[in-house]
Amino acid sequence: MLEELTLTCEAADCDRRLAAESPAIAMSTPDGTRRAYECDCGAVTITVLRE
Numbered sequence: 001m002l003e004e005l006t007l008t009c010e011a012a013d014c015d016r017r018l019a020a021e022s023p024a025i026a027m028s029t030p031d032g033t034r035r036a037y038e039c040d041c042g043a044v045t046i047t048v049l050r051e
């Protein structure tokens with residue numbers, strides 16, 4: 001399984017990098033691990049890592 005090492009903010013006018021190893025929220029679900037990252041611009045990017 002490849003983990004995303006380079007995350008960028010999903011906001012259209014923002015291309016900041018997000019620290020993949022330090023999500024604001026990490027939550028395990030049956031579909032995988034959901035992580036939420038809060039950018040300095042205020043946008044929240046959510047990723048799902050499938051096991």
Ligand SMILES: [Zn+2]
Nearest residue numbers: 009014039041
């Ligand atoms: Zn941003």
